Amino acid sequence: MLKLKDKLAKLRHLKISFNIKKGKQVAIPPPPPKPIQRGFKVVEKYPLYEPFAHVAIVQNPKTGEYKYILDELQLDPLEKSVYDRILEILLAEIESPKEEITDPRKFFAEEAKKIVDKYRISLGWLPDVSWYKILYHAERDLVGFGRIDPLMRDPNIEDISCDGVNKPVYVWHRVYESIETNLQFESDEELDNMVVKLVHMAGKHVSSAFPIVDASLPGKHRLAVCYRREITPFGTAFTIRKFREDPYSIIDLINLGTFSEEMAAYFWLCLENRASIMVLGGTAAGKTTALNALACLIKPGSKIITIEETAELNLPHENWVSLLARQSYGLGGSGIGEVTLFDLVKTSMRHRPDVLIVGEVRGQEAYVLFQALATGHGGMCTMHAENLDSAIKRLTQKPMDIAPAYIPLMNLVLSIQRVHLLKKGEKKAYRRVITVNEIADYDDYRITFKWHPTKDQHLSNFKKSVMLSSISERVGLSKKELLAEINRRKEVLHWMRERNIRSYKDVAAIIAEYYARPKQIYEKVIAGGEVEAVAVSRKS
Known part of the structure; x- marks a missing residue:
């Protein structure tokens, strides 16, 4: 590689006219479609990285089986030989950035174009289209995730x-x-x-x-x-x-049918009054997605601490601290330097959070979380369990070992599942909140929302709601007035849906405005006006 570098260094005095500029238009043909297996038909096509990579979703109508067909621009033999040589040059020539960069792909693309501009003649003539393909593969393999x-x-x-x-x-x-x-x-x-x-x-x-x-x-x-x-x-x-940079907002989940508008408004009111919430579900049921969307309803300015093994939550709040568990640095099972969820939950109590959110409870951290709830902190978490009964059994047994008397400290428990529904003649998977339970006592649960599978609707029942009764006593409003407030918030959520306000930051800004000026915002919503959301919770 060093000999190659020395040899090519002699060419540095040459002025190469080749330069791939942003403004230059080069027609790059899309990748040829991959042959489709017999018996399959294309049901959807969309680009992944125009024009280099596309995908076709195909289905066998007889079996209902789907396949994901990736079409990617490939290098021909000549391009591949040049690619192998340019890869060596790039590895030798590109220097590490002098300062921290936020976008390594952009840095690599700029540096790679300079180097290709320098050595293009020595590597043999190729059309501009080929160089674009070569640079795409170099970026993919060196700073990207390779073939995936x-x-x-x-x-x-x-x-x-x-x-x-x-x-x-x-x-x-x-x-x-x-x-x-x-x-x-x-x-x-x-x-x-x-x-x-x-x-x-x-x-x-x-x-x-x-x-x-x-x-x-x-x-x-x-x-x-x-x-x-x-x-x-x-x-x-x-x-x-995969981590979602733009996480699903509560509006997204309402649009998808996971929540109803009334249910979301109810959670919004409960979270304002420091309710604790647990999200139950199986693998890939959407627990963390639901938890993240609900957490965005927390009042702006609240001190929030999230505790996770790997970062999955993404909140718009400014006053948010994210804590992550760390594996041991020691060899074998020494445990040197390990920071567990249990350690983080204990530490978080010294930061005086208004709301403590644990990504998933499954060990001793659950005990500390319930201790925090007992001292007046708000709390949220997820747990692997199919229903409330199995969740209670897990909570009261080792390693969580929660005393039955502490169970009612978790005010609300919602169960979310992945279900298959027939819509427009096609059966597809959807995520639905199946039930919302209020915990009145260790063995006393009150269902406030239940999903009706035939109608695909969430039916509410607030007649025996202990949560609304508790809020009523705390804020001095009647249950009737609280139900009216839920309806007002439901109207605000509906107004956001109608105007396609769905980004989690935009939704958080409107919610922040409602917290600050509820009467004025509601009047604008009812009048069909626009709300100038200036109270963005966290800077982009």
């Missing part, structure tokens, strides 16, 4: 998983659920190199001695790795849980 980079660009994908060599990569699609892709790794070396790259991007180490890694990738994506055949006979396996 197009999948990481797809906003519809929640999870990416590879089960081993010569096995298709699977994705969890927001619309089509778990579907097979046409991408697979054909050798142990290729897959191992890919995973080592991902682990290094996360700032961690993986080897045969330490084959299990749980880490956070750039962009806060969650990575889980089982390396080589030490613990799995099929070879290296990995799963990536």
Whole structure:
């Protein structure tokens, strides 16, 4: 590589006219569509990174099976040989940035264009289209996520998983659920190199001695790795849980049918009055998504502390502290430097939070959380459980070991599930809040909302609501007045839906305005006016 660098250094006195500028228009043909398996038909197409990568969702009408077909611009043999040479040059020439950069892809693209501009003649003539393709692949492989980079660009994908060599990569699609892709790794070396790259991007180490890694990738994506055949006979396996930069807002979840407007307004009122909430559900039911959307209803200015193993929550509040657990730095099971959820929950109490949010409770941290609720702090969390009865059993047994007398401190428990509904002649997966329970006592639950599967509606019942009775005593309003307030907030949420105000920051700004000027905002909403949302909770 050094000889190549010295040899090419002699060309530096040449003035190369080639320069890929932003304003220059080069017609790059899209990738040719991949042949579709017999019996399948295309149901949806969309670009991932125009014009280099597209996807086609295909389905077998007889079996209902879906497949995710990735179409990506490939390099021809000549382009591939130039690509291999330019890759060596880029690795040798590109210097580390002198200061911290926020966008490594942009930095790489700018530096790579300069180097290609310098060495283009020595590498042989190629049309501009080929250079664009080469730069795309270089960016993908050096600063991107390699062959799975197009999948990481797809906003519809929640999870990416590879089960081993010569096995298709699977994705969890927001619309089509778990579907097979046409991408697979054909050798142990290729897959191992890919995973080592991902682990290094996360700032961690993986080897045969330490084959299990749980880490956070750039962009806060969650990575889980089982390396080589030490613990799995099929070879290296990995799963990536993608982090959503623009998380679902409460308006998004209402539009999707997960919540109803009335239910969201009810939670909004309860959270204003320091209610504690637990979200129950199975794997991929949407627990964290629901928790994040509900947390955005908390009053601006409240001191919020979130505690997670990996960063998944994303709140618009300015007064928010995010705490993350840390794995041990020691070898084997020494535990040196480990920071657990239990440690973080204990530490958070010294910060005097108004609301403490634990991403998922499953151990001793639950005990400390309930102690915090007993001292008047607000609290929110998720837990793996299919229903309230199984959740109570888990809470009252080791390792959580919550005393039955403490269970009512968790005021509201909502159960969320993934359901399959037939709509427009097609059966698809949806997420629905199945029930909302108020905990009156250890064995006394009051259902305030229940999902009706036939109508696909949430039915409310506030007749025996202990939460509204408690708020009524605290604020000096009658239950009738509180129900009227829920209806007013329901109107505000409906107004946001009508105007397509859905970004979590925009929704938070309107909610902040309502907290500050409820009467004026409601009057504008009823009159069909516009609300100038100036109380944005957290700077972009």
